[in-house]
Structures are given as C-alpha cells and as structure tokens.
Amino acid sequence: xxxxxxxxxxxxxxxxxxxxxxxxxxxxxxxxxxxxxxxxxxxxxxxxxxxxxxxxxxxxxxxxxxxxxxxxxxxxxxxxxxxxxxxxxxxxxxxxxxxxxxxxxxxxxxxxxxxxxxxxxxxxxxxxxxxxxxxxxxxxxxxxxxxxxxxxxxxxxxxxxx
Amino acid sequence: xxxxxxxxxxxxxxxxxxxxxxxxxxxxxxxxxxxxxxxxxxxxxxxxxxxxxxxxxxxxxxxxxxxxxxxxxxxxxxxxxxxxxxxxxxxxxxxxxxxxxxxxxxxxxxxxxxxxxxxxxxxxxxxxxxxxxxxxxxxxxxxxxxxxxxxxxxxxx
Numbered sequence: 001x002x003x004x005x006x007x008x009x010x011x012x013x014x015x016x017x018x019x020x021x022x023x024x025x026x027x028x029x030x031x032x033x034x035x036x037x038x039x040x041x042x043x044x045x046x047x048x049x050x051x052x053x054x055x056x057x058x059x060x061x062x063x064x065x066x067x068x069x070x071x072x073x074x075x076x077x078x079x080x081x082x083x084x085x086x087x088x089x090x091x092x093x094x095x096x097x098x099x100x101x102x103x104x105x106x107x108x109x110x111x112x113x114x115x116x117x118x119x120x121x122x123x124x125x126x127x128x129x130x131x132x133x134x135x136x137x138x139x140x141x142x143x144x145x146x147x148x149x150x151x152x153x154x155x156x157x158x159x160x161x162x
Numbered sequence: 163x164x165x166x167x168x169x170x171x172x173x174x175x176x177x178x179x180x181x182x183x184x185x186x187x188x189x190x191x192x193x194x195x196x197x198x199x200x201x202x203x204x205x206x207x208x209x210x211x212x213x214x215x216x217x218x219x220x221x222x223x224x225x226x227x228x229x230x231x232x233x234x235x236x237x238x239x240x241x242x243x244x245x246x247x248x249x250x251x252x253x254x255x256x257x258x259x260x261x262x263x264x265x266x267x268x269x270x271x272x273x274x275x276x277x278x279x280x281x282x283x284x285x286x287x288x289x290x291x292x293x294x295x296x297x298x299x300x301x302x303x304x305x306x307x308x309x310x311x312x313x314x315x316x317x318x319x
Contacts, residue, residue, distance in 0.1 A: 025252075025316045027198040029240050030309065031261060031271055033206035033297060036234070037305040038213065091305055161210050161234050 036091040037130070041159050044087055047118070047138045050079035054146040061142060065121060065135040075142060084118075084136030088159050092130040098122045100136065101156040107140070109149030115141045118155055124162065196246025196282060198316050204273075204293055207236030211303045220294040222276035231299060239276075239294050242314055243287040250282040252316040254291060259313075261297075263306035271297045273312055280316075 049061050052075055059072030063081045071077035090096060100120060106113045122134035136157070206218055209231050216230025218237070226237045244252065256273040276292040283289055293314070 022317050022319055023195065024318070025196055025198050027200050027242060027314045028311050029200045029242065029293060029314060030203035031206070031240070031259070031295065031312055032203060032310075033261060033269065033308050034208045034236075035263075035269075035299070035303050035305045035308065036208060036210045038211045038302065161208070161232070 036094060036161055037089075039088065039090040039096060039159055039161065041157060042087045042089075043085070044133070045082050045085035047084035047116075047136055047155075048080065048082045049138070049140050050077060050081040052077050052140075052142055052146075054142050054144070056144055058144045059142055060139050062139045063137060065137045072142070084138070084155075086134055086136070086157060086159075088125060088127065088132045088134070089130055090127050090161070092127055095124055095126045095162045096132070096159050097124050097162050098134050099158045101158055105153045105155045107151035107153040109147065109151045112147040112149065112151075114143065114146065114151055116153065117141075120157075125159075194247060196244055196250055196252055196316060196318060198242055198244045198314060199287070200314075201241035201243055201290070202238065204240030204295060204312075205236060205238045206271075206295075206297050207238070208234040209299065210234060211299070211305060213301055215299060215301045217296060217298045219296045222274055222292045222294040224292075224294075239292040241290055241292045244280060244282060244289040244291070244316065245286050246282040246289070248282065248284040250318065252280050252282065252318045254278055254280065255315045255317070256293065256312055257315075259310050261308035261310035263304065263308045265304065265306065267304045267306070267308075269297055269299060269303070269308050271295050271310065271312070275314075 049063055052061055055074030057074050059075050061077055062070040063083055065083045067081055067083050069077055069081045100118050103118050105116050107116055117139045118136055120134055120136045125132035214230055218233055219227045220237050220239055224239050254275045256275055258272040260268040260270055262268050273293055273295040280289055
C-alpha cells in the first residue's frame, strides 16, 4: 500500500508538469475624435430687385450685398430692394466655407423668364460664438419690352466645415 | 519484500530525478517576456454631426470610410511596438471601449489590429503593428472632444 501510494504521487506530479499556462503582456493606447455641431443655414431675407419698368432695349438691374440698386440705362426702377441674407450656426470658433450652388438662375412669371447672376463676397466664415451670416447680390437681365408680371425663382447655398 | 521495497525506492528516486530535470528544463530555457509599448494614438479626426446616425471606419492601413457622416479630416491609425526574443510568437487582441466627452456622453468604438499574431524579430521596437477601428455615432451626436483608452493584450506561451 505504501509503495502504490508513492507511485501514484509521482504520476500525479509528472502530469502536472505537462500542462503549460499562457501569459500576457498589455499596453494602453489612446483614441480620440472631435464631433462638431451640425451646421444650420437659415434664410433671413430674399433677394429682391423691386419694381422695374422695361424699355425697348435690354438692360440690367443690379442689387449689391448692401441692398443698393443700380438701374440700367432706359429702365425705370423703384420700390424696395434687398440683398439675399442667411444666418449660419455651428460649433463655435470653427471655419465654414460658403458657396452658391447655381450662380445663374432663372426667374419666371409662369411663361416668361429672366436670368439672374448671383454672387457673394463671403467665401468663408468663422463662427464666432457659434454663429455667422452672409449676403447674396444679384444682377437681373431684363429683356427688351420684357413682359409684365411677378417673376420668382429659387437658389441654393452650401455651407460646410473646412 | 525488502528487496521489492528497495527496488521501488530506487525507481522512485530515479523518477524524482527525472521530474526534477523536467521541471528544471523550462526554467533553464525560459526567455525574457515580450514588451509592448504604444506609439501614436488612434485618431478618428474631426466629424460633423448630422441628423442621422452614421459610422466611420479606419482600416489598419489608414484608409478611411465614412457612412452617413461628414468626415472633415485628421483621421490616423494608432500603432504599437513589440520587443522580444527572436521567433517568439504572440497573439494580439483588443477589446471594444467607449470614448467620452466632458459631459459624459459616449461613443462606442471597436478596434482592428493590422495583425492577429506576430513572430518577433530581435531588437528593440523592431516589431510594429497598427490599430484601426470603427466608431458609430448617434443621430445628433452631442458635439465635443471625445477621448478614451483601449487595452492591447499580447498573449504568449
């Protein structure tokens, strides 16, 4: 009995020596991301050329970003004019690019149309306090003896983080 | 019986010596454990939140794919350096984690190492692997700087 016990003990120890445990080393890494607030663009004023009486010759009416109007030769321009205006909000301190998607659009009264060339002097904005604004000017091409009516159209602007 | 006992005792002594040799052999052949240290951090860059959920994935080779998000730039893989004995084999694993901003808002991130196993070359910091990952943003994810730690585990025998 004593001998058998010794033999079992040796076998047990040898079995334990065969099993080899795994080891591990570790290290810590850092991960980061900066999330910016979604940009919102809100129109605050339409581009408005006011009232125009055409002539027998084609001419243009321009409205600057400050709202002042330049009435072409032969035309009679009166009434209130406004430049287009937009407010922008986003993450404070960030810079955004500003662009007009279609710099030339058509105004239509349903049957007749006139072309408008759009422009803005604002190529980029820094959102101080998370807000900014820009204005849009336009030049309207009035045809000779342009048909009477209310002419309207739409344009899109794009504002993106740089 | 005495002869038998003596024989068994001698056999026991021989077995004990063999066992001692076996236990001593791993200690004598034991090599220095590999060391792993971080390099540059993993950066998902600058992302503009939007009205819908989306994700950004950085591959271990640095390629960036944005789905449903405006990814503005600055994304870069992280990397790690391993130093250890020649031909030492290690397995690499990384568990997901959460990044947090100052307000406690979180973003879940899972990681992709450039290798799952490494057979080491000798020399200090001669074995490098990169870490990419995937981040999922909720719709209207709150803005801010999000940061977090992740643990790289190298397993070896």
